[in-house]
Amino acid sequence: MKIELISFGKISEFINNQNIEVDGIADTDAFKQYLENQFPALKSMKYKLALNKNIVQENTEITNNATIAIMPPFSGG
Amino acid sequence: MSAERYNRQIILKGFGEEAQQQLLRAKVLVIGAGGLGCPALQYLAAAGIGHIGLVDDDTISLSNLHRQILFTTADIGKLKVEVAAKRLQEMNTQIGIIRHPIRLQKNNVLDILSRYDYILDGTDNFESRYLINDACALLNKPLIFAAVSGFEGQLAIFNTPDHLTPSTNYRDLFPVPPDKGEVANCAENGVLGVLPGILGTMAAAETIKLIAKIGLPLTNKILSYNLLTQEQYTIKISHGDGYTLPKTVDEFLNMDYQDTSEGPLGYKEIDAGELVKLQQLESTILIDVRERREVPILDKQIFTQVPMSEFGAFMSKEFYQKHVVLICQHGIRSVAAAEAMQEKYGDAKKIYSLKGGIVKWRDHFLKP
Structure with a gap:
């Protein structure tokens, strides 16, 4: 399954925007687990996922060619 | 109202006299007269928002000037709200500017916010952002949110329903604040002056769109802006769980926003005076927790360098000093370091953090 990954802020320092090929990942919970295994720095950070430009609030099915964004909170002014 | 002043926007198709009247009747509170607040205030005042309140308890420093464009070199040391209010009033004599030279806290935020129709959050820390978010949710006030980090910005409108979704709030995105030190704020992190200029201006535009009911404001959406690529990415926000918003004033007053006033x-x-006293003691160690590349460089004979990235390793070793003073650029990372030390040493050592950091007490650190 192809997924386009988009990241913001501090997270983009260790996860580049990229197209990835993953297998056996059916939903956003599994994908979150996958991300935190691939990029352990995420585990200690606050972030939110968006699937196809919608904030992920509950476990959601991922289909081929999905876009997933990873967004940390900003506070600067 | 002088129609001539606003002529160029009144004659706009889709704006007009009625929209201008709505701006004139609106009361907008801008929180933080900083990198985001300055440009937002300038455009809101110029556009003819009838009542503009500004909240900030800070004074102008030299390192503000590259992004806080209401201020001049001669203004250094003066209160931001005073200088900003004067400039804005000169720019537009037909509107009311209300000064609030205070830091918003649990005990004053509801009173101040309740006097306005729209709240623009241009603060620079998570404590204030969660405090303002919860207060706006409780008071049912539209909240225009702008924030920056590095070369990127975020912009959103909360507490405003649209035809599809009931209103969402910041906690639908990030239910709880990050831990101290998890995310550096822009004072610690550096920021290109023009970035909050862009985001602050966009926040002013969203405010005007909301008031004048034009276009598609970012209600229930968050826009991410990247200055380096000029890319924007908009995400739809829906209602989430995993957090509790205070539903009553009492509940609000019982929330923990880590107001620094509460200690x-x-x-x-x-402060620097207490630092000098502690410095006289034999059993004091002064620790600079900034990374090694940061300036100004302090006298290494006096200030032990322990960057935050090496702090864990440092704490695993024994040291004899009883008084530990932690110092960083703005007094934010030093608080995180103090919390970590407090947790490890408890009452065995006395832990201090220099409030405001080296920038605030520049004269003390750089005296010849």
Whole structure:
């Protein structure tokens, strides 16, 4: 399954925007687990996922060619 | 109202006299007269928002000037709200500017916010952002949110329903604040002056769109802006769970927003005067927790360098000093370091963090 990954802020320092090929990942919970295994720095950070430009609030099915964004909170002014 | 002043926007198709009247009747509170607040205030005042309140308890410093474009070199040391209010009033004599030279806290935020129709959050820390978010949710006030980090910005409108979704709030995105030190704020992190200029201006535009009911404001959406690529990415926000919003004033007053005024337990935030006194003691160690590349460089004979990235390793070793003073650029990372030390040493050592950091007490650190 192809997924386009988009990241913001501090997270983009260790996860580049990229197209990835993953297998056996059916939903956003599994994908979150996958991300935190691939990029352990995420585990200690606050972030939110968006699937196809919608904030992920509950476990959601991922289909081929999905876009997933990873967004940390900003506070600067 | 002088129609001539606003002529160029009144004659706009889709704006007109009625929209201008709505701006004139609106009361907008801008929180933080900083990098985001300055440009937002300028455009809101110029556009003819009838009542503009500004909240900030800070004074102008030299390192503000590259992004806080209401201020001049001659203004250094003056209160931001005073200088900003004067400039804005000169720019537009037909509107009311209300000064609030205070820091918003649990005990004053509801009173101040309740006097306005729209709230623009241009603050620079998570404590204030969660405090303002919860207060706006409680008071049912539209909140225009702008924030920056590095070369990127975020912009959103909360507490405003649209035809599809009931209103969402910041906690639907990030239910709880990050831990101190998890995310550096822009004072610690550096920011290109023009970035908050862009985001602050966009926040002013969203405010005007909301008031004048034009276009598609970012209600229930968050826009991410990247200055380096000029890319924007908009995400739809829906209602989430995993957080509790205070539903009553009493519940609000019982929330923990880590107001610095209330003082975190255990360690103490000190000023330069107290630092000097502690410095006289034999049993004091002064620790600079900034990374090694940061300037100004302090005298290494006096200040032990322990960057935050090496702090864990440092704490695993024994040291004899009883008084530990932690110092960083703005007094934010030093608080995180103080919390970590307090947790490890408890009452065995006295822990201090220099409030405002080296920037605030520049004269003390750089005296010849």
